[in-house]
Amino acid sequence: MTRNTRTAIVAALCFVLLAGAVTLIPIPFVAWSPGVTYNLLGAQGGEPAVQVSGAETSPTDGQLLLSTVAATKSDSHxxxxxxxxxxxxxxxxxxxRDWIYPVGMSASELTQQSADEMDTSQRNATVAALRAAHIPVQENAVIDSVSSGGPAYELLQAGDVIDTVNGKIVSAASDVTNIIKDVSIGDTIEFGITRNGAVMKVQVTTQASASDRSVPRAGMTLRDGYQYLPQVQFTIDPDIDQPRDGLVLALAVYELVSPTDLAQGRTIAATGTIDPSGTVGATSGVxxxxxxxxxxxxxxxLVPAxxxxxxxxxKTSLDLVKVNKLDDAITSLESLARGDMNGVPRC
Structure with missing residues (x-):
């Protein structure tokens, strides 16, 4: 075997090894493509995708599609x-990849973040739908987390509903924070709370904030909470990107609790986020x-404005309807069902 032949063989082997390595080395990108659809007025895994108890429900005729994006999973490359x-x-x-998955977070952390966002999206969608259907919703302040070693540690718990602060009735997280910021460092605050149905009073002595020594803190984070009689349960694949599709979740709940038949035998899809007031936000993967x-x-x-x-x-055969709020979506679907095309805003 000549030197040139040996060199050619070595070069060929190196090329094969390099090519093989290139096909195996992960790169920092993710793929997006059209995913599957789920009919929220139908069943998933033998269970209704959306179930409502504790309120009168109406029969449905048609489909409300949650359309998805197929994406590279957080634990894949x-x-x-x-x-x-x-x-x-x-x-x-x-x-x-960092456009979709934040840098520095593990797959388990991303999964937990997605689950938390999904819970928030479902709660927001439920509140918006019940309000649109004129079903009473009571606002309150809920403890989201308690700082370890902070003033409220082992006194207050995540999930506690704050009813009063120093005897003043509160109905939102901002009510609580406004009262706390007006007390002096070292003052004792009395919280009237409801925990697992039990009503109690808890006293917490404020400390100086680590970031600003002139600001009092109780050592907890708060969020707005909501109480309502109907119980709403979603049975949807947890891998679906629901946080970005609260609008269609809200429409499904509204379709069940309202006497109005929005679908009327049609197949309707929607995307967009939603907040408790019913405001629809832009999303990704449209x-x-x-x-x-x-x-x-x-x-x-239905497309967020x-x-x-x-x-x-x-290029699409779909009728693209522009929405800013849940009420817009409801009104437009009712108009289309009547054949009133002119009053419906389009993209």
Whole structure:
């Protein structure tokens, strides 16, 4: 064997090894593509996707689709060939990993964050839907977390509902923080709370904030909470990106608790976040969700006003309806059902 032959063989082996390594080395990108659809008025795994108890419900006729994006999971990574294939395929996108998954968070931390966001999204959707259906919703202040070693440690607990502060009735987290900031460091604050149905009073002595020694702190974080009689249960795959799709969750709850039949035999899809007041926010993956909804047989797609510009260049058979609030979505769907096309805002 000549030197040139040996050199050629070594070069070929190096190329094969390098090519093999390239196909295995993960790269910091994720792939997005149209995912599956879930009918929220149907069943998932043998159970209704949305169940309501403690309130009168109405029969439904039609489908409300939660259209999804298929994305690289947080505990998986793309290789270069996979990224190139997704880049070349129609309706597929490749984007930097840190656009989707924050740097420095483990897969388990990301999973927990997603679960927390999902709970918040479902709660917001439920509150917005009940309010739209004129079902009473009471606001309150809820303890979200208690600082270890802080003034309230072992006195207050996450999940406690704060009813009064120093005898003053409170109904929002901001009410509590406003009272705390007006006391002096070292003062004792009396919290009237409800814990697991039991009413009690707890006294907490404030300390100086570590970030600003002139500010009193009780050592807890708060969030706005809500109380209502109906019990709403969602049976949806936890891997679905629900935090960005609160609007369609709210529509499903409203469809059940309201005498109004929004779907009326149609297949309707929607995307967008929602807050407890019913305000609809922009979301991501709109084009992929449009394609998913088309494949699911939808004829109408509700789009947040903040995403309408992204749909201008998208060729679709869907009727794209622009919404700013849950009430907009309800009104537009009712108008379309009556055949009133002119009064419905489009993207």
């Amino acid at each position: 793309l290789t270069l060939p996979e990224a190139l294939a997704n880049y070349l395929l129609p309706f597929h996108n490749v984007m930097p 084009e992929e969700k449009l394609r998913s909804a088309e494949r699911g047989g939808a004829t109408v797609f 903040g995403n309408c510009s992204e749909t201008q260049q998208v």
